[in-house]
Amino acid sequence: MSAREIQVTAEREPLLRMSGIVKRFPGVKALDGIDLEVQAGDVHCLLGQNGAGKSTLIKVLSGAHQPDGGTISWRGDEIHILNPQDALDHGIATIYQELDLVDGLTVAENIFLGHERARWGVVARADANRATAELLRRLGHPEVAPTTEVGRMSSAGKQIVSMARALSHEAKLIVMDEPSAVLDQEEVARLFGVIRELAGQGVAIVYISHRLEEIREIGDRVTVLKDGRTAATGLAAAETPTSEIIRLMTGRSIEYVFPDRPERQQAGEPALAVSGLSRGDEFHDITFDVAAGEVIGLAGLVGSGRSEILETIYGARKAKAGTVTVAGRRLRPGRVGAAVSAGVGLCPEERKSQALVLHESVARNISLASLGRFARGGFINRRDERRAAGEQVRALDVWPADVRRHVRTLSGGNQQKVVLARWLLRECRVLLLDEPTRGVDVGARSEIYALIRDLAASGIAVVVVSSEIEEVIGLSDRVLVISDGALVHDSPAEEIDEHQVLDMVMEGEAA
Amino acid sequence: MSAQATAADERSGSAGAPDRDAQGPLRGVTTLFSGPAGRNLGLVIALALLCVVGLITAGDRFVSFDNLMTILRLASVIGVVSVGMTFVITGGGIDLSVGAIVALSSVWASTIATQTLAADMHWVVMVTTALLVGAGCGLVNGMLIAYGRMAPFIVTLAMLAGARGLAEIIAQKRTQVVTISEFVDVVGGMVFGIPVLVLIFAVVAIAGWILLNRTTFGRRTLAVGGNPEAARLAGINVKRHTTLLYVLVGVACGLAAVMLLARTTAGTSTHGNLYELDAIAAVVIGGTLLSGGRGTIVGTVFGVLIFTTLTNVFTLNNLDTSTQAVAKGVIIVVAVLLQQRVAARNGSPP
Incomplete structure (x- = not known):
């Protein structure tokens, strides 16, 4: 205890400290030793290009993913976040870009979804509505009626409901994933007002965005991720020049x-x-x-x-x-x-959901666009099919070079080669x-x-x-x-x- | 194969590829065991257990050629429908209207008008009528689902109500006796001591297996059911294919109606009652994924045989149909639980 007190005098003990976080997916190392410290009452901006690891990091923080390495300490104690409910119990709430609100329910019902105010199993609606009004007042939006149906609200309104929900869990830290992406300028200004309100009450915000101008407006600290690593952390948002942030975002940590x-x-x-x-x-x-x-x-x-x-x-x-x-x-x-x-051939953005039939073999995925070539009277000559797929697999150096393997078991790079092979076979x-x-x-x-x-x-x-x-x-x-x-x-x-x-x-x- | 046998090939020996087959004369045998039958080991065991129970409780009455043919005759009609259903489910859909389509086809093919025409020309007219009615219902289902973008569950639920209602209107809720004796003699008859109904089922099952496993149509069915978006972006006409799948199951229903007409020598609007449940149950316990993308005709045939053998054993022991229904429910749950375990161990998606 005394050791910690000494530390506090030297530097404020951070609310959250993530160090050396590693997360691997089959074939990809999404996070490769991330460090992040967030102080109570701070708006901490998380920046990085697509694929830098922002989403993975917040999924680790929200309990959706389990890290493969590294430690998370929360209010001074090391913790393991087992699942999203566990994260909420600790006071870490995450608001995803696709808000997880139920359109058919009212504001109050959404806020207390899963932890309803109830007596003898009967929902105490008046009680919930009163508590909701109080939360909305805290957020500086008393004009929102707790009985409004969420489906009728604007995106900005829904953001506020999500934040009220986070508060209802007594969140100490709220993670917001690109909240401004769906908002217009006026709504963004409103959102920033709410964020400032919360920060003033000592709640920490981790704010993810790739709009640099917003960072300067709302952020206290900035952390930049690049290729699953921390390019810089704890930069003062007000003093760091934009060019420096761009350099950190685009600068090559690895030479391609x-x-x-x-x-x-x-x-x-x-x-x-x-x-x-x-x-x-x-x-x-x-x-x-x-x-x-x-x-x-x-x-x-x-x-x-x-x-x-x-x-x-x-x-x-x-x-x-x-x-x-x-x-x-x-x-x-x-x-x-x-x-x-x-x-014409297309290798779509979402390889797994748009391009591959995951539980089929490599050969069948490669031949999918040119089945007619291997068919006579509708019957597929499977030997020809496998031979042709095998040629592509070798030409593109897909590993493992086994056309019968399920495409699901391949790494991302090799899956991409399979999609390319499909169009090469088609001679596009x-x-x-x-x-x-x-x-x-x-x-x-x-x-x-x-x-x-x-x-x-x-x-x-x-x-x-x-x-x-x-x-x-x-x-x-x-x-x-x-x-x-x-x-x-x-x-x-x-x-x-x-x-x-x-x-x-x-x-x-x-x- | 040998040309591409590399170190990587050997490393991946445990990958559990779906259609690993050997060369030479053993090819058929290895395909059978490492393929569908091997995957459906639970079903083989279940069927074997049922046979043991039948042997113990009913003895010679169970183990006889006649009884075997009784079981197969019983299996044949629902079997044909289930083969069609396997395609629809593999393609990512569901058809709740099969029973109603069977009823409508049987009624339409046995109206006085149709039978008069058949008497003038040939009994094949009745068969054609039943198949066309089935295909027509399937076409309506498929178009509404694929091009009308309605949920298969809803469309086929509507067809379930509508087709059976139409059958009742046409038949005026009366039983229409088949008077073309030639038709009953041929389709309901025997060839080399085997009922024609059983032969039809065998032909449909084999044709279904070939269609699903060896043709572009089958391959597209798997792709459409496994990942419709990927299939679309690979240039497959997903809507047309989906429509064809419902037409296919409709034709299967028409054929089932023909078989029923021959077996019962009558067409009525009550034919095919609850076939949708029996067919879906047989397909699912057979190991076809209800979410689509993976289908097995062999599993479906096993599923159908398990249910009909069960019925047979119960009948031979004079047990009532209610007990039978309870046993059926238990079997569905246990079989699907087992399938999931096996699938999980093989590293297949849930």
């Missing part, structure tokens, strides 16, 4: 090896021509060409419309206006089948890659990069979408920047650097 770009040749007929492509609020008037053998990089934030553009080219979404032409042939909008038979001429290295181990990335470059060299036109700017620039011949659904920049990759791209990407967001 990007393959050399080949000499630029005079392009002939474009393999893929996109013209005036628009789709409601998602994106508008997107025009670009891709030559055979060229790699185009699309940079942009989540929600900027970049993935939607790829899916619309592919016909998985139907374009409202504009045309997609592959090798001189116009594709019928909204038809995946038309795109596939014209030789245009390849659309959405976040090709998401969930891919750092070591396997260089290999994927080299592979993409090889594919381009063999005459395939490649379009890569990535939220990792260094990846877009390092990999592509030409970089296109998407911001708020508009194409704001198009130039050869040599003529632009990471900071310029990041500026353009962030600027559009702020506007």
